[in-house]
Amino acid sequence: MAGYILILAVIVLGGAIATVGDRLGSKVGKARLSLFNLRPRQTAVLITILTGSLISAATLGILLALSQELQDAVLRIESIREQQETAKQELEETRAEKAEIEAELARSQNDLGDIRQRLLQTNEVLERAVNRQSLTQEQLDQLQSRYSRAQAELEDFEAQSRTLQGQIQRLQRERDQVQSRLRGVAGQKEQLEAAIKVAKDRLSQVESQKQALQGEINRIQTQLDEADQQQQLLLSQQRSLREEIAALEASRQRLEENVNILLLGxxxxxxxxxxxxxxxxxxxxxxxxxxxxxxxxxxxxxQARRNAIVLNNPQQIQPTDQVVQITQQDVDRLVDQLADGQSYVVRILAAANYLQGESNVLVVPQVAPNQVVFQEGENIASIALNPSTMTDDQILQRLDQLFTVSNQRAIASGMLPDPVTGSVGSFRQIELIKFVLELKEHQGNIDISAIAPQIVYTSGPLEISLIARQNQRVILRSS
Incomplete structure (x- = not known):
């Protein structure tokens, strides 16, 4: 609205000055006045020029007085041009940064696709492991049912055996009584001999039945022993499957966390x-x-502040800036726990994801008693394989499962894992490849164990040695 009023005022003022100039020029012409020794006509032209100049000066003066933007446009034209050039350069730099970010975005999307593919493969392996566990559980239930029936039959046979034992003892007592009567009564000798023969025949039959029942009892006992061995084998397979499922579940969770972190990035x-x-x-x-x-x-x-500055590279950081933020309640609880004089592992963790350049990082403490997790030479986990029938990739996959199970057992025993990777240690790749190459030189089934070469505490890290045994004899050991 103010712009319209300004334009209207300029038009009215220009018209008024033009009217005054025209009338002044007419009067000067009629009066035939002369200024600066000029002719009357030239004097009238001069008056007209001055009037036009006055109109232009008045218009420009009003615009400059009432419009700050016009003042900047007229008086700061050079600086505005310089700013325009600077803006063009910044635009070019921004476009270059945009191209770099788009390239980084493409690479990140490719990484995201790879991680999603690995997540799908892990889910398939997890589903197969769950199915195997269900089948093993069904076999275990069937074996337990057969074991219960065999136990009931054994109890029946033992009852029959006890009954036959009683009959044998009763017949033996009858035989003793008959022999006693033979010695006292000579007239009944033939009858008593016949009765003794019958008793012996019955005793022989009972003994035969006893031997048959004893053989059946031994056969059932053998079946029960075999059933116990199968049950122990199935229980061992079930524990191994549960450990594999737990390892796969942890791997799947880490992949999902990596996908979420990549999407956030x-x-x-x-x-x-x-x-x-x-x-x-x-x-x-x-x-x-x-x-x-x-x-x-x-x-x-x-120490956490120094690492946060190195990782995050905040701009315009001052030596007095805290950068790392922690609540006073967390500090008080941590100090109270440490003041009891015991040994603790303390870690300062980032509470959230932070982008490059952020100057405030919220942290939380993690504290755990530093205790012995594994003794020197303790067996952490074991697997069995036949390297002569497997490829290098298959052997590496089985050893990776051994490392995963060892990692999970160490965490379950009290070791603190890396919150980002979920691991408590690592095995040198060159030593692993050397171990696989030497393992390929052996034939037959081999048991491989992950052993703690020294005492392992809660603070870690977990260092393991691989030992290969064949027929209870050590044939290979990692350095």
């Missing part, structure tokens, strides 16, 4: 610190009072 930018990432860690022990515990916690927080 595609939506928001480059993630430099992930949720649960360890920014600082330490083994704290022998803290005699709260003062020592507080000093140790502050040192861990300073």
């Amino acid at each position: 595609l939506r928001r930018g480059t993630i430099t610190i992930r949720a649960g990432q360890i920014l600082a860690s330490g083994l704290l022990q022998n803290m005699g009072d709260r003062r020592q515990a507080t000093s140790a916690v502050e040192e861990l927080l300073r």
